[in-house]
Structure formats: C-alpha cells, structure tokens
Amino acid sequence: MNTKLLPRKPFANIAKTILFFLASYLIYTGCIKKTVDEEIDIKLDVSDTSLSFGYVGGEQKSFNIMTNYNWSVAKEAGATWLHFESATSGSINDGNNQNVIITVKADPNQGTALRTATITVSNDIPVVENKTISVTQAGLIPSLTVEPTSLSFSSSGGQQTLTINSNTSWKIDIKDSDDKDIDWLKNIPKTGEGNKTVTVTADSITGTTDRKAIIKVTTTNGAISHEIVVTQAAALPTPFLNVSHQDLPPFDAEGDDAYRTISVRQKKKPE
Numbered sequence: 001m002n003t004k005l006l007p008r009k010p011f012a013n014i015a016k017t018i019l020f021f022l023a024s025y026l027i028y029t030g031c032i033k034k035t036v037d038e039e040i041d042i043k044l045d046v047s048d049t050s051l052s053f054g055y056v057g058g059e060q061k062s063f064n065i066m067t068n069y070n071w072s073v074a075k076e077a078g079a080t081w082l083h084f085e086s087a088t089s090g091s092i093n094d095g096n097n098q099n100v101i102i103t104v105k106a107d108p109n110q111g112t113a114l115r116t117a118t119i120t121v122s123n124d125i126p127v128v129e130n131k132t133i134s135v136t137q138a139g140l141i142p143s144l145t146v147e148p149t150s151l152s153f154s155s156s157g158g159q160q161t162l163t164i165n166s167n168t169s170w171k172i173d174i175k176d177s178d179d180k181d182i183d184w185l186k187n188i189p190k191t192g193e194g195n196k197t198v199t200v201t202a203d204s205i206t207g208t209t210d211r212k213a214i215i216k217v218t219t220t221n222g223a224i225s226h227e228i229v230v231t232q233a234a235a236l237p238t239p240f241l242n243v244s245h246q247d248l249p250p251f252d253a254e255g256d257d258a259y260r261t262i263s264v265r266q267k268k269k270p271e
Contacts, residue, residue: 042069044123046131053137057108060085065100068092070124073102079117081107082135112139112168112221142168144224146217153232157204161197169193169220177212185213208234
C-alpha cells in the first residue's frame with residue numbers, strides 16, 4: 001500500500017505567516033506603550049498667569065511657554081482689542097524642552113471701564129491640562145472741564161454757551177439753589193460725550209426778584225463734577241407818582257405869604 005506524504009512547504013509558509021503577524025503585533029504594542037509613556041512625560045507650563053496693560057495701548061507684554069511637545073495659544077472670543085505679535089502655534093518633534101516666547105499687544109482703551117480677556121495655552125494631548133493667562137487693561141482716566149463757571153442773564157433772557165471738554169461721556173442736571181427743578185432754562189441736553197458747545201437759553205422774567213440756578217456737569221461714572229452758577233436779574237419796577245393832596249386849601253383874595261405843600265414820592269409798583 002503506497003502512502004503519499006503531504007508536502008511540507010505549505011505548512012512552512014503558514015508558520016512564517018504566523019510568526020510575521022506575531023512579530024508585527026509585538027512591535028505595534030511596543031510602539032503604543034512608548035507613545036503612552038511619551039504622553040505621560042509631556043510637559044507644559046507658562047511663566048506668567050496674568051498680564052496687565054495701561055489704557056494708552058500700544059504696549060507689548062511677553063510670557064514664556066515651557067514645553068516639549070506641540071503647543072498653541074488662543075485668546076477668548078470677543079477680545080478684539082488684544083493681539084498676538086508672535087506665532088500662535090508650534091511643533092516640537094524631538095521631545096526636548098523648549099522655551100517659547102509669546103508677545104501680546106493691546107489697543108488703546110477708549111472707555112473708562114476695566115476690560116479683561118483670557119489667553120489659553122494648550123498641547124495636542126488631551127491628558128495635559130491647559131494653562132490660562134488673565135489679561136486686564138485699565139480704563140481711560142476721565143477728564144472734564146467746563147467754561148465759563150458762571151452765566152448771567154438780564155431780565156429779558158437770551159442765549160449763552162458753555163464749552164465742555166471731556167474724553168468721556170457726561171450728564172447735565174439743573175436745579176435751583178434749593179435743589180428743586182426749574183423750567184426757565186431751556187434746550188440743554190441731559191447727556192453728551194466728548195467735546196461739546198452747549199447753548200443755554202433763559203426765558204424772560206417778569207417778577208421783581210432775581211433768580212438763580214445751578215447747572216451741574218458730571219462724568220457718567222461720577223468721578224468728576226463741575227457746577228456752573230446761573231443768575232438772572234429781576235425785571236425793573238414800573239415807577240409811578242403818589243401825590244399826597246389832590247386839592248389845596250384856597251388862598252385869600254388878596255393873596256398871602258402862606259405856603260401850601262404837596263408831597264410827591266416814587267415807589268415800586270405793588271406786585
């Protein structure tokens with residue numbers, strides 16, 4: 001009985017294939033292990049956690065990123081006044097620590113309020129915690145001047161002007177000397193901003209008593225205030241004569257040297 005032996009070559013090929021896939025798996029798992037180890041060793045730090053700018057703007061501030069992997073920086077949405085003057089991302093392929101300098105510049109702050117923003121520094125690796133830097137910029141220092149410091153109107157009224165010079169917004173309030181509202185000064189705006197010429201109109205006065213008002217100009221934030229004193233002269237009284245006698249005692253027919261007296265005086269007309 002003849003027995004045929006199966007050829008061994010196919011089994012040898014199968015064995016080689018198995019060994020190839022086994023070796024590939026070991027290499028693959030080794031690479032994953034190495035990658036995990038590198039993720040654990042990745043470092044990320046920053047030299048500063050805050051930056052502050054003056055209101056003038058144009059000034060540059062810098063901070064350092066210390067890392068051994070890819071990095072990026074970003075500012076929060078809406079911080080259009082803040083600008084990066086250096087690269088916002090970079091790659092580090094050799095795993096060595098590097099010191100990256102980031103430069104930031106702020107526009108002038110035209111408002112009086114402090115404004116803030118946040119810069120975030122991150123790696124491409126999710127397990128590494130991001131770093132944040134708080135950025136603040138001081139508000140504009142308000143200024144306000146008003147000229148002249150007093151206005152004087154005649155009884156007939158009229159118009160005069162106030163010159164307001166300011167780098168911010170302001171408001172106007174008008175009261176009498178007893179802090180009560182008045183209605184004889186007209187056409188004065190309640191609010192404004194920057195440099196303005198304000199026209200003050202006074203009604204005519206019919207009474208015989210002088211009147212007074214205070215125009216108060218104040219920056220919107222209440223930091224600066226100026227008072228302008230407004231006065232208006234009373235109307236002049238209408239003069240009249242008061243005669244003490246309408247009839248005089250008669251003289252005798254031949255005349256005499258006697259005197260008759262008439263008293264005449266001028267006084268204010270009763271209101």
